[in-house]
Amino acid sequence: MSDRGSMLAQPLQAPSAGRISAYLGLLVLGAVAGLAGALVQAGWFPGGLLLALAGAAGLFLGGARAVGSRAGAVAPAAGWMIAVVVCTAGRPEGDYLFGAGAGSYLFLLGGMALAVICATLGFGRQPVGRDVRLRK
Numbered sequence: 001m002s003d004r005g006s007m008l009a010q011p012l013q014a015p016s017a018g019r020i021s022a023y024l025g026l027l028v029l030g031a032v033a034g035l036a037g038a039l040v041q042a043g044w045f046p047g048g049l050l051l052a053l054a055g056a057a058g059l060f061l062g063g064a065r066a067v068g069s070r071a072g073a074v075a076p077a078a079g080w081m082i083a084v085v086v087c088t089a090g091r092p093e094g095d096y097l098f099g100a101g102a103g104s105y106l107f108l109l110g111g112m113a114l115a116v117i118c119a120t121l122g123f124g125r126q127p128v129g130r131d132v133r134l135r136k
Helices: 015-041 047-067 072-088 102-121
Strands: none
Touching: 015 047, 015 072, 015 102, 047 072, 047 102, 072 102
């Protein structure tokens, strides 16, 4: 066994600059995916809705796998959520990007559900090394 002890007993460390830049890049990609999905989902209903949700799910799960942690799914989900909330606000002229149809609500609620699912399925912190498994 290792003399370091459990991973939970180790002190927290600040993320590296590369990891922070990866999270910021995923945040921006999430915002772009949210804006593109908001435009596509109403343009080609129902295919556009499925395309927008599939793109969001791919980005969320791909971010988790690329970074190797659940935060990799949370960062693009946060960017997606910010972009979608900004798009739902009306303009002073009275224009709205989202209509009051079922497709808009499915996009909003489906995207939030996908963000939670992908963040839950994302990789958690796993110990590495030879002695982390029980021997039989």
